[in-house]
Amino acid sequence: xxxxxIKEIILVIAIVIIxxxxxxIAGINKSYxxxxxxxxxxxxxxxxxxxxDNDDFYNTWHNSDYYEDYLAVDEDxxxxxxxxxxxxxxxxxxxxxxxxxxxxxxLSIGSYSKWPGIIVNIVIYAFIxxxxxxxxxxxxxxxxxxxxxxxxxxLVSSITLAGVTNAIYIRMYALSTLNIVITxxxxxxxxxxxxxxxxxLVVIAISALVGSLxxxxxxxxxxxxxxxxxxxYVKEKEFKxxxxxxxxxxxxxxxxxxxxxxxxxxxxFGYRGQGTIQNLVNIPKFFGSIARYLLITNVYGFNNLLFxxxxxxxxxxxxxxxxxxGVFSIKNEYIKYITLxxxxxxxxxxxxxxxxxxxxxxxICGMMLIIVIYYIASILNNIVKEKTxxxxxxxxxxxxxxxxxxxxxxxxxxxxxxxxxEKEYLYSxxxxxxxxxxxxxxxxxxxxxxxxxxxxANTLLYIKxxxxxPEVLYSNKHEIVExxxxxxxxxxxxxxxxxxxxxxxxxxxxxxxxxxxxxxDLQCNEENIREILQxxxxxxxxxxxxxxxxxxxxxxxxxxxxxxxxxxxxxxRLNACDIYYITSNV
Numbered sequence: 006x007x008x009x010x011i012k013e014i015i016l017v018i019a020i021v022i023i024x025x026x027x028x029x030i031a032g033i034n035k036s037y038x039x040x041x042x043x044x045x046x047x048x049x050x051x052x053x054x055x056x057x058d059n060d061d062f063y064n065t066w067h068n069s070d071y072y073e074d075y076l077a078v079d080e081d082x083x084x085x086x087x088x089x090x091x092x093x094x095x096x097x098x099x100x101x102x103x104x105x106x107x108x109x110x111x112l113s114i115g116s117y118s119k120w121p122g123i124i125v126n127i128v129i130y131a132f133i134x135x136x137x138x139x140x141x142x143x144x145x146x147x148x149x150x151x152x153x154x155x156x157x158x159x160l161v162s163s164i165t166l167a168g169v170t171n172a173i174y175i176r177m178y179a180l181s182t183l184n185i186v187i188t189x190x191x192x193x194x195x196x197x198x199x200x201x202x203x204x205x206l207v208v209i210a211i212s213a214l215v216g217s218l219x220x221x222x223x224x225x226x227x228x229x230x231x232x233x234x235x236x237x238y239v240k241e242k243e244f245k246x247x248x249x250x251x252x253x254x255x256x257x258x259x260x261x262x263x264x265x266x267x268x269x270x271x272x273x274f275g276y277r278g279q280g281t282i283q284n285l286v287n288i289p290k291f292f293g294s295i296a297r298y299l300l301i302t303n304v305y306g307f308n309n310l311l312f313x314x315x316x317x318x319x320x321x322x323x324x325x326x327x328x329x330x331g332v333f334s335i336k337n338e339y340i341k342y343i344t345l346x347x348x349x350x351x352x353x354x355x356x357x358x359x360x361x362x363x364x365x366x367x368x369i370c371g372m373m374l375i376i377v378i379y380y381i382a383s384i385l386n387n388i389v390k391e392k393t394x395x396x397x398x399x400x401x402x403x404x405x406x407x408x409x410x411x412x413x414x415x416x417x418x419x420x421x422x423x424x425x426x427e428k429e430y431l432y433s434x435x436x437x438x439x440x441x442x443x444x445x446x447x448x449x450x451x452x453x454x455x456x457x458x459x460x461x462a463n464t465l466l467y468i469k470x471x472x473x474x475p476e477v478l479y480s481n482k483h484e485i486v487e488x489x490x491x492x493x494x495x496x497x498x499x500x501x502x503x504x505x506x507x508x509x510x511x512x513x514x515x516x517x518x519x520x521x522x523x524x525x526d527l528q529c530n531e532e533n534i535r536e537i538l539q540x541x542x543x544x545x546x547x548x549x550x551x552x553x554x555x556x557x558x559x560x561x562x563x564x565x566x567x568x569x570x571x572x573x574x575x576x577x578r579l580n581a582c583d584i585y586y587i588t589s590n591v
Contacts (some may be wrong), residue, residue: 007388011183013152017138020160021131027164028130028172032123035173036486037479038121040509042175045122046076048092048510049107057508063501063525066541073516076117083111088255093229094267101218102177116515122175129179130172134163134185137371140161143193143339144379158378159371161402162371166409167305169475171367182368184216184223189346189372192230203345206253208392213257218265221272222354222365228347233342291356298366306362306370307377309412309473314377321384330387340379347372363476371510405498412473421447425469433573435557435583463553485577485584489548490517493586496541497521500529500560507581513549514579518548529560535566543568546588555579561585 048054056062056075089107093100109121134205138159145151161170171179191209195202216223231383238247262268303311347369358365378398385394417425424445432438439462443450446465453464470481489497497518501508503526522537538547550562551557565571565587576584 015181016152016156017135020156021134024130024134024160024163024168025127028123028127030394031169031173031475031478032119032127033479035119035123035478035485037477038119038175038513039479040507040512043509043512044475045103045106045175045177046110046117048096049089049103050078050082051075051092052088054096055509055514057506062521066520066522067515068520069516069518070453072512072521073117075512076091076516078107078111078114081115083114090315093265097271098177098220099218099265099268101215101269102180102220105180106175108216117471117513119175123173126172126174126179129183130163130168133183133186134159136183136190137162137375139436140186140190140193140343141375143190144337144343144375153391153396157399157402160374161405162374165306165308165370165374165405166473167302167363167367168473170305170363170477171370173475174364174477176364178364178367181216181220181223182213182371184219185226185350185372187212187366188216188223188227188230192234192342194289195234196338196342203249206249210253210257212259214264217257217261217268220368221268222350223368224345225353226346226350226369230342234481235317237313262419280465287356290390294361295352295355297361298351301361301363302351302366302370302373303411304473305476306366306373310405310408311377314381314401316534318381318384321388325384325388325499328358328388340376343372344376345451347376350391353379386463390413409473416473417469419448420468421445427469429577430574430586432575434561435462435466435575435578438462442466442469464487477514482577482579485579486514486517488576489514489584493546494519494546495545495547496538496543496563497550498537499523499552499582500527500555501525501550502552502554503555505581507552510580511582531563531567534564543570546572546586548576549585549587550582551585557583557585561587 025342044054047056051074053059056072073425084106086107087101090100093103099197105125107124109125113121138155141155141158142152145155148154163172171182188209191205191212195205195209196518213227216227235247238244238250252506299311303309307314319497349368351366351373354365358389378401381401382398385397389397424442424447427438427442427445429435429438432441440464443461446468448468450461450465450468456463459467472480474480494517497515497520499508499511500517501523508523520541523532524537527533541547547564547568547570551560561573565573568587569587570587572588574586576586
């Protein structure tokens with residue numbers, strides 16, 4: 006092996022090790038799970054889609070093992086895999102990721118752990134970064150020290166806030182990211198082939214098959230790439246190659262449908278598919294959705310630096326126009342095969358996704374960073390020397406590294422230390438707590454509440470806890486997990502409004518509570534509360550969860566009268582519910 010190849014391998018191994026350390030630290034700090042992560046674990050291991058589908062779920066006392074069973078694989082289940090396919094048939098996603106996750110969590114028998122899902126993603130991200138490196142190397146081939154530059158950019162693209170979120174988010178998006186970067190790299194290789202390589206077409210077909218069995222949004226990216234290559238072959242009159250390419254992709258599509266025929270129903274007739282189609286034809290929604298996704302991309306994909314880079318780039322372009330210089334000095338055949346599919350994916354996902362959420366665009370955030378940096382380098386290339394250009398690009402990367410801290414400091418200064426330092430448990434009710442928060446907020450809260458249907462109190466609590474950090478760290482949830490697991494492991498009552506069913510957002514807490522009762526749509530009167538709590542030791546009080554859509558204060562007042570305990574602490578706001586501690590002696 007040539008010495009240059011050895012150095013290149015060492016370089017790639019080094020950046021993979023660095024990012025793995027960063028992902029592991031983020032994984033250690035991850036203190037909670039989103040409901041979709043709970044779905045991932047349940048869909049991979051449980052015998053039905055939701056634990057709420059159990060006949061005995063509501064209106065019965067359960068221990069922690071009952072809920073943990075949804076999140077873990079028991080000894081007698083370790084060789085069962087049928088539920089992976091069956092659950093996905095009845096849900097809205099293809100099954101490949103869940104099969105991989107099922108194998109991983111099967112190595113941690115008997116108890117919930119975040120680590121199997123995170124480790125799967127960390128391994129996947131090692132390959133993502135390798136393929137990103139190969140893609141960037143093609144873009145920069147021939148430039149001075151292009152391998153080192155490619156390695157640095159590949160690393161940066163993986164450790165943005167979006168990249169770290171993707172790595173520790175126990176969902177299929179990391180695998181979908183890998184599908185996209187592999188598909189991209191293989192198609193760039195296809196551009197290189199003077200002699201048509203049938204093996205390469207087979208590998209492209211396999212990557213398309215794997216991608217289609219991971220996430221349906223991958224097909225947006227693939228569709229654009231497919232159309233571009235069809236147009237290329239038609240324009241160049243390479244009809245033989247066109248036939249081979251279309252045949253290979255058709256085989257991939259056919260195999261995908263044979264393996265998982267339910268995808269047709271999911272995409273066109275299921276509630277998610279119908280919702281996607283309705284969104285795609287909702288013209289008035291287009292620009293608003295795209296604008297909101299650009300805001301998300303700015304924060305997480307570029308660590309809050311995208312808009313600054315755009316403004317700077319526009320300024321440079323105007324300067325070059327005035328000086329009669331060409332705007333883009335670098336011409337590269339590959340870049341359009343990266344840019345157009347990425348923009349196509351971003352646009353269609355922005356319009357069609359059921360919610361405006363980071364997770365749907367995480368698979369292309371790394372590509373977007375590469376595209377932006379490439380074009381910035383291109384417009385600067387003929388007005389600054391290469392050394393200066395390198396300094397500018399490195400400065401951008403360093404600024405990206407510190408921008409989250411700068412942003413958080415600005416947020417702190419804007420809202421005030423007193424506002425952000427307030428502790429929920431010092432107050433007896435959410436309304437009392439929100440009233441105090443509003444008096445201390447230095448910004449007009451109405452400006453924030455006008456963008457959502459959330460109550461004023463919930464908006465204030467969201468602003469108070471908001472930080473620029475990986476989206477699924479849930480750093481503000483660590484304390485409540487410890488409190489309910491160790492300090493307040495008392496009988497817990499969840500007054501559950503089934504019209505706002507987000508129980509899986511809270512299942513990790515219930516997997517750490519000894520005794521809990523989910524009261525579905527309960528007529529909350531003193532008689533019913535006493536009946537539920539009869540024979541329970543409430544000498545140390547009770548914990549009460551109340552999910553959205555209910556009058557918290559009225560419910561708490563009824564409970565305090567029922568058990569003759571009048572000391573109330575408002576513990577914390579979670580994603581979709583509030584937690585209270587009621588006792589006679591606080």
